[in-house]
Amino acid sequence: MTNTHEQQLERGTSVLEVPGHWIGGTVVAGPGDVRELLSPVDGRVVGRSPVGTPETVDRAVRAARAALPAWAATAPGARAEVLRRLADELTRRQEEIAWAITTEIGVPISFSRAAQATFPAIVTAATAGLVDEVEWEAERGNALVVREPVGVVGAITPWNFPLQQTVTKIVPALLAGNAVVLKPAETSPLTGPILAEAATAAGLPAGVLNIVYGDGPVVGEAIAAHPDVDMVSFTGSTAVGRHLAATAARTVKKVALELGGKxxxxxxxxxxxxxxxxxxxxxxxxxxxxxxxxxxxxxxxxxxxxxxxxxxxxxxxxxxxxxxxxxxxxxxxxxxxxxxxxxxxxxxxxxxxxxxxxxxxxxxxxxxxxxxxxxxxxxxxxxxxxxxxxxxxxxxxxxxxxxxxxxxxxxxxxxxxxxxxxxxxxxxxxxxxxxxxxxxxxxxxxxxxxxPLAPFGGFRQSGVGREMGKEGVEEFTELKAILR
CATH class of the missing domain: 3.40.309.10 (Aldehyde Dehydrogenase; Chain A, domain 2)
Known part of the structure; x- marks a missing residue:
């Protein structure tokens, strides 16, 4: 974005629109209400985004399930190449990303540029580079041990680092061959459309990444409870993490939690x-x-x-x-x-x-x-x-x-x-x-x-599992032993 956007932000005249959910490679409007985003600087309306429903989640999960077989069968090296192009696309859009995050959550533009907009591309490129570090297959005696994608991953991300926390989940999940249903935080949705555009430009097949906007108690809950979601990855408060883990347990999903800290x-x-x-x-x-x-x-x-x-x-x-x-x-x-x-x-x-x-x-x-x-x-x-x-x-x-x-x-x-x-x-x-x-x-x-190659995650009530690094990719896989 240009200085024009800076002037609009200062004057409160810029209203950024999320046109709809991103499902199966297309923008999908409704059903549901529209949320107005209020500037933390002065309370003025600076954005609008759709509010999804359980039916929206179900449509996104079905799209992910349909796209999963072909993407999972794609060679890891080819998946990594798509993600390298995604890193390039995110780099090209850094100024737009920075202003979107500054607009929605009030982060100083200097920090948005230095961290909020740059880390996602860095982490994406670093993760793609791990493709040869992951042991996708190994011979152990008469067993062939194969590392396979979990399946459909539900990613629920926080508002404080909107795009950074998104790519630390979806990029390793995609490298591992999964399809993803992403729910950004309801108060910081504005990088969602940018991500969808970048992923499309990078050549990610339709339906491999789906984005549903809305409230945590509705959309997040529907993702965690959905029987066709195979894993939930959540970043947020410890209290909400405990609740989502309990919800996911009803259908025995794999769960990764990155929670609070002190x-x-x-x-x-x-x-x-x-x-x-x-x-x-x-x-x-x-x-x-x-x-x-x-x-x-x-x-x-x-x-x-x-x-x-x-x-x-x-x-x-x-x-x-x-x-x-x-x-x-x-x-x-x-x-x-x-x-x-x-x-x-x-x-x-x-x-x-x-x-x-x-x-x-x-x-x-x-x-x-x-x-x-x-x-x-x-x-x-x-x-x-x-x-x-x-x-x-x-x-x-x-x-x-x-x-x-x-x-x-x-x-x-x-x-x-x-x-x-x-x-x-x-x-x-x-x-x-x-x-x-x-x-x-x-x-x-x-x-x-x-x-970005070091694993990140916590002990105790700070969470379960790891993000980033080789371990972050392996988090989104299952092991199969084929005995011969």
Whole structure:
């Protein structure tokens, strides 16, 4: 998109339309209502999308089932080539993708371009490149062990990283030979039509990817319950994940869940504080903290607490909230008024339970009252057992906790119901040793770079299964042993 779109977003005159569901390679209108998407900047209507029904889901599943045999029989190398072309198409559409996501959930355009619009193409290309890493067949004595597609996959994705979370599900599922029925989050549907266009241009056969829009309790529930859906892959809250898993269990489906997190970033006593603090704020407050892997807890040696807090508050000024269309904005609004109420409620509870506001705090921001803007916040004197230290906030809130020694730090870091991501800073050998003791599916040591070939997923209530990497492809397969 061009600067014209930026001006439209600023003036509230741009209304982006999702023309219909994408089923069997065609746009399908209705049945169902139309949802208006409200800007988190000022509440104006910025988009519209269809609201599907169980009948819409059934039509999409039938289309996927019909397309499945031919796609599953396509050689893995040929499937990978389609996905490489898809990566190219997504790259070509990055500016359009960035503005769509900024429009619907208020992510600053700089972050949309740097992450929201670029990661999907990177992950798609990296996944396609794994085609020769997966052991599709293996001889074991008199057995031929064959890795086959699960069948029809229902993918239910969240609003916070709309296209990124979509491709981490559908691309490995497609590489493995499955057909997919995708339900994007009802509040962030605008990249769905872009994805459909890109997939068609890449040569993906009609019906292999189907997209149904609508509410989770209706469309998501229908996907999980449908007897012709063979697997459900869901990213979202732990509570909804438990419910969908129970629904899927009634028809004994395979289920993959990527759920909540409560990431701890641990500063060992020899950590490079300048680097650690800069990166902690970035990972805590990017996307307005609306990420399952957001660094929401910072564990520091008790003796260094005051120095760390001084450095944090000094660096925090760069993260002043602003209009997401402004290139300089690092923190935009939360995705909705409902999300604002949730995060503000957590801040009020934290203060009531004894936390001290070192920066930010609850309440509306003067001059930005019309939108879902929350102050990026640093809390100190946070008890490890308090609500703010135990529950996923999903907002730009960083809690500073102190520890006495490494054993104490490990106890606090592992002391939640979650186990998705973690981070540690310090001498590389010490930090690596500490990382091995963390209960988390992915650990960043000294600010290591994102790796699309590394498996991602959680322990405990952070989920079941893995996305990305070779393991993410294998998640969408079944094993068959042919004895001869």
């Amino acid at each position: 990431t701890a970033a641990i500063l060992l006593d020899d950590a490079d504080l300048d680097r650690a603090i800069a990166e902690t704020l970035q990972f805590a407050w990017s996307n307005a903290g609306q990420a399952c892997g957001a660094w929401s807890r910072l564990l520091v040696p008790a003796a260094r607490h005051d120095d760390v807090v001084r450095r944090l508050t000094a660096a925090a000024a760069a993260f002043a909230p602003g209009h997401p269309a402004e290139e300089s904005t690092l923190v935009g609004p939360l995705a909705s008024e409902a999300q604002w109420s949730r995060v503000n409620g957590y801040l009020e509870t934290a203060v009531a339970e004894g936390a001290v506001v070192a920066y930010g705090g609850p309440g509306r921001i003067p001059g930005l009252e019309a939108g879902a803007f929350v102050r990026p916040t640093i809390l100190t004197h946070v008890d490890p057992s308090s609500t703010i230290a135990q529950e996923e906030v999903f907002g730009p809130v960083l809690s500073v906790l102190t520890y006495e020694d490494e054993a104490d730090a490990l106890r606090i870091a592992n002391g939640t119901a979650y186990g998705l991501t973690a981070a540690v800073y310090g001498d590389p050998a010490r930090a690596l040793s500490f990382a091995r003791g963390l209960v988390a599916g992915q650990v960043y040591v000294n600010g290591a770079a994102f790796n």
